[in-house]
Amino acid sequence: MTKPQPNSMDVARRAGVSQSAVSRTFTPGASVSESTRAKVLAAAEELGYRPNVLARSLITGRSHIVALVVAYLDNQFYPVALEKFSKAFQALGYHVLVFMASNADEDVENVLEGLLDYQVDGVIMASVSISNRLAERCESAGVPVVLFNRRQDDERLSAVTSDNVAGGARVADHLVACGHRRIAHVSGWSGSSTGRDRRNGFVDRLAAHGIEPVAILDGMYDRDVAAAATRTLFSGEAASRPDAIFVGSDHMAFAVMDTLRFELGLRIPDDVAVVGYDDVPMAGWPAYDLTTVHQPADGMVDATVETLMARIADKTIAPRILRIDGPLVVRGSTRPHPDPTGGHSRD
Amino acid sequence: MTKPQPNSMDVARRAGVSQSAVSRTFTPGASVSESTRAKVLAAAEELGYRPNVLARSLITGRSHIVALVVAYLDNQFYPVALEKFSKAFQALGYHVLVFMASNADEDVENVLEGLLDYQVDGVIMASVSISNRLAERCESAGVPVVLFNRRQDDERLSAVTSDNVAGGARVADHLVACGHRRIAHVSGWSGSSTGRDRRNGFVDRLAAHGIEPVAILDGMYDRDVAAAATRTLFSGEAASRPDAIFVGSDHMAFAVMDTLRFELGLRIPDDVAVVGYDDVPMAGWPAYDLTTVHQPADGMVDATVETLMARIADKTIAPRILRIDGPLVVRGSTRPHPDPTGGHSRD
DNA sequence: GTGAAAGCGCTAACAA
DNA sequence: TTGTTAGCGCTTTCAC
Numbered sequence: 001m002t003k004p005q006p007n008s009m010d011v012a013r014r015a016g017v018s019q020s021a022v023s024r025t026f027t028p029g030a031s032v033s034e035s036t037r038a039k040v041l042a043a044a045e046e047l048g049y050r051p052n053v054l055a056r057s058l059i060t061g062r063s064h065i066v067a068l069v070v071a072y073l074d075n076q077f078y079p080v081a082l083e084k085f086s087k088a089f090q091a092l093g094y095h096v097l098v099f100m101a102s103n104a105d106e107d108v109e110n111v112l113e114g115l116l117d118y119q120v121d122g123v124i125m126a127s128v129s130i131s132n133r134l135a136e137r138c139e140s141a142g143v144p145v146v147l148f149n150r151r152q153d154d155e156r157l158s159a160v161t162s163d164n165v166a167g168g169a170r171v172a173d174h175l176v177a178c179g180h181r182r183i184a185h186v187s188g189w190s191g192s193s194t195g196r197d198r199r200n201g202f203v204d205r206l207a208a209h210g211i212e213p214v215a216i217l218d219g220m221y222d223r224d225v226a227a228a229a230t231r232t233l234f235s236g237e238a239a240s241r242p243d244a245i246f247v248g249s250d251h252m253a254f255a256v257m258d259t260l261r262f263e264l265g266l267r268i269p270d271d272v273a274v275v276g277y278d279d280v281p282m283a284g285w286p287a288y289d290l291t292t293v294h295q296p297a298d299g300m301v302d303a304t305v306e307t308l309m310a311r312i313a314d315k316t317i318a319p320r321i322l323r324i325d326g327p328l329v330v331r332g333s334t335r336p337h338p339d340p341t342g343g344h345s346r347d
Numbered sequence: 348m349t350k351p352q353p354n355s356m357d358v359a360r361r362a363g364v365s366q367s368a369v370s371r372t373f374t375p376g377a378s379v380s381e382s383t384r385a386k387v388l389a390a391a392e393e394l395g396y397r398p399n400v401l402a403r404s405l406i407t408g409r410s411h412i413v414a415l416v417v418a419y420l421d422n423q424f425y426p427v428a429l430e431k432f433s434k435a436f437q438a439l440g441y442h443v444l445v446f447m448a449s450n451a452d453e454d455v456e457n458v459l460e461g462l463l464d465y466q467v468d469g470v471i472m473a474s475v476s477i478s479n480r481l482a483e484r485c486e487s488a489g490v491p492v493v494l495f496n497r498r499q500d501d502e503r504l505s506a507v508t509s510d511n512v513a514g515g516a517r518v519a520d521h522l523v524a525c526g527h528r529r530i531a532h533v534s535g536w537s538g539s540s541t542g543r544d545r546r547n548g549f550v551d552r553l554a555a556h557g558i559e560p561v562a563i564l565d566g567m568y569d570r571d572v573a574a575a576a577t578r579t580l581f582s583g584e585a586a587s588r589p590d591a592i593f594v595g596s597d598h599m600a601f602a603v604m605d606t607l608r609f610e611l612g613l614r615i616p617d618d619v620a621v622v623g624y625d626d627v628p629m630a631g632w633p634a635y636d637l638t639t640v641h642q643p644a645d646g647m648v649d650a651t652v653e654t655l656m657a658r659i660a661d662k663t664i665a666p667r668i669l670r671i672d673g674p675l676v677v678r679g680s681t682r683p684h685p686d687p688t689g690g691h692s693r694d
Numbered sequence: 695g696t697g698a699a700a701g702c703g704c705t706a707a708c709a710a
Numbered sequence: 711t712t713g714t715t716a717g718c719g720c721t722t723t724c725a726c
Contacts, residue, residue, distance in 0.1 A: 097442050100434050367706085374705075408718085
């Protein structure tokens, strides 16, 4: 049952050629005559031979393995991205090795060691919560890194995000256009660039409309924290309560909506409007029907893959920082005000 | 910036010992004196040396890589499982290489080749839709396989599932106890063992109660198909419409509920009761509050990991087929009938 | 175009 | 306990 895997020498013997002829047959750019190539292929087929990628990587220095570092998969945006990443890399002859990591310093070390141990050709950091040091240490060890859905102030690191500042601004415009004036924000983790950019874009544009948010609470990208924040928003005087909430991610927005409807008994959008960020598939499900900023996962993944592959091919090229814009998708969790109090328009 | 990674020879020179001493220091069971060990560790630390896992695997025949083959990550059960798998393997010094695969024959070949190319130590098939042949060919190539959340009639393959037959039966009991008599089933893909087992357990137990389902439609584990099935169920005469639906997975159940509420204008559970299967986190969210059969993901993952590791350690051990039972979690999508027509009880 | 030979970084006998 | 010596399976000069 357990046939030992044949190696290139077995194939060479069977084909009546040298071992290097076998290697050449399986090396894309190498020079082999059609006849030997045919003999080798035939022998390989009969024996069920496939070159050992690991052995090859020893000599070429390319493992054809890419690491994906991610903190959690609760937020549907990440599994969706993971699926796309895996398919994209598979099509390029690469494969994705998964590393789960929290913020803990200990984790950072373990993950780093793992990355280096497996000689990964590149790293995608899809987590918002992993320490910055990790990316820097990978780069300084010669392993290209691309940050996905986050960026750092460090300009030496490649990063692909949506245009979070513009997205936040777009939400502000929309809520104002809907006639809202008492607006709250349950933000993404303020330790993450993504959370900060969305908040800043939102708050600044609100200010341009002459509006200050009634409250800004950090939702930590966590359902429970976001739910608690929602309760806080509605615990005070009636006058201080928001009539619209911008939530820093769809994942949290669902928790906010659940709390609003089922715990506080409020109607969406009649009593409170809600806007999210990401446009994960679930946002389009009728149960939520959430107005949200679309993050173009396809485009972001493609850009990330391309950037990483370029840096793998040539480590000397300059890092890229890409911002891929996405539209606001208006759904049923917000409703244009029939008679906007202030008549503010979008520009 | 790009320091070349040091190798064991560099460390040996620096520590003033032989290269094998370095190897021994990093090989758990090897015999090294405390003094050389200390010297090696110091030198390694200074140089930032870590053994190359790939080179090691060439000689040991263990890559410390496990493949996870999966078809899609839409169904929340799979990302949750993936996260647990990755963490569990990381704790054991293994890592997960992801392979996305559809049913297509072409995919089966590509995935198989990928698995063999990377010399993975073991394979977890978490997909319900990948061809049976793949698992068999891995095993016959000497790569241990464990099926996750599915099984095959082939007794030579290890498999870990929940007790799908018992789970289906439990749903039948519950719906009957709730007083329902016009019961429909939107099943999981009938090409999958999981889909068939749940259906059979359900239908057989219903029969024991003297009830025949009003309809059984294959939902293919797909939201759109399940939604279409729901429309079909309610397209006929009022008398032929179900007052309860058992759906073969939570993922489909959400689509069924959305269709029921927002397209057909029906109330759950008043007009129609709905039961799912899996108990993914979302099933507990108030927006759905879905009665469902709990699949113990933790237990299933642990059992799968353990089974796979055992077979990696000793390929001659017999395959295990494990069924891990989970309870029915009753939530708001079903309601006990105040006055059950037939007075059927659960046993 | 082809084979011989050297080595990628490591582990595992084998002597010492 | 230690160093020396063979490889693991492959790619890549280098002569031919």
